[in-house]
Amino acid sequence: MLKQVGIHELLGHGTGKNLRETAPGVYNFNHASPPINPITERPITTYYKPNQTYSSVFGPLASTYEECRAECVAMALSCDFNILKIFGFDTGKGDIDMSSKAGDVLYTSYLSMARAGIMAMEFWDPKSKKWGQIHMQARYGILKTFLTAGHGFCVLDYENDDLSDLTIKLDRSKILSHGRPAVERVLRLLHLFKCTADIESAREFYDGELTCVEGPFWAEKVREQVLKKKTPRKVFVQANTVLGEGGKVELREYEATCEGMIRSWAERDV
Numbered sequence: 177m178l179k180q181v182g183i184h185e186l187l188g189h190g191t192g193k194n195l196r197e198t199a200p201g202v203y204n205f206n207h208a209s210p211p212i213n214p215i216t217e218r219p220i221t222t223y224y225k226p227n228q229t230y231s232s233v234f235g236p237l238a239s240t241y242e243e244c245r246a247e248c249v250a251m252a253l254s255c256d257f258n259i260l261k262i263f264g265f266d267t268g269k270g271d272i273d274m275s276s277k278a279g280d281v282l283y284t285s286y287l288s289m290a291r292a293g294i295m296a297m298e299f300w301d302p303k304s305k306k307w308g309q310i311h312m313q314a315r316y317g318i319l320k321t322f323l324t325a326g327h328g329f330c331v332l333d334y335e336n337d338d339l340s341d342l343t344i345k346l347d348r349s350k351i352l353s354h355g356r357p358a359v360e361r362v363l364r365l366l367h368l369f370k371c372t373a374d375i376e377s378a379r380e381f382y383d384g385e386l387t388c389v390e391g392p393f394w395a396e397k398v399r400e401q402v403l404k405k406k407t408p409r410k411v412f413v414q415a416n417t418v419l420g421e422g423g424k425v426e427l428r429e430y431e432a433t434c435e436g437m438i439r440s441w442a443e444r445d446v
């Protein structure tokens with residue numbers, strides 16, 4: 177988890193260059209010979225104009241889109257065992273040893289991302305057909321990427337028609353061959369549209385395709401099971417130390433409930 181957050185923040189949010197006209201007629205790229213758009217294979221035509229920023233151009237889409245981009249960077253670079261080494265994971269023999277500790281970490285991060293994509297349905301509103309939580313919208317988009325990666329990389333398995341036994345099956349041996357390339361394809365688009373201020377393509381791809389919830393399978397069945405199996409949010413309650421009989425220090429712990437949390441605060445420093 178630490179590793180995923182580290183890559184997400186530092187190499188996700190922290191990287192990339194937005195192409196911009198910084199002042200009238202001044203560019204931070206070669207305007208006479210602009211970079212080639214890897215999708216169209218033609219020079220890029222859009223960029224940020226003076227006074228435009230990513231937030232002002234992307235508006236309400238800005239946060240969730242950027243979270244998805246950073247999560248995709250984390251998913252793609254977690255596969256780089258040299259990076260996992262930096263975070264102190266044993267990478268086993270050679271560059272890629274999926275049976276190593278680093279392989280376990282990689283598998284866990286893909287699996288928990290897939291699970292988060294399912295749990296995300298709690299934050300999708302069927303009435304407005306809108307997402308209410310930016311990170312969860314992003315994770316749903318990444319799960320969809322896994323599910324469409326092909327070759328049975330990630331499938332949703334169930335026997336019951338109401339999906340009460342819904343299980344995620346993610347093939348650990350295909351993370352590097354199928355999962356990572358699928359994430360990279362999505363990442364390339366997200367990154368390209370951001371760097372070139374191409375809000376129209378971004379909206380069409382992100383809202384219209386990647387995170388669009390269609391059909392009763394997701395909108396009704398998966399969502400219903402997620403809501404049914406929802407557990408209360410975990411509360412972390414801090415214990416207190418008190419001076420007991422004969423000056424002995426005693427540890428006082430509390431129940432992990434709202435009441436326990438209030439009691440823990442109330443009895444502190446008294």
Ligand SMILES: [Zn+2]
Pocket residue numbers: 184185189242243246
């Ligand atoms: Zn983030």
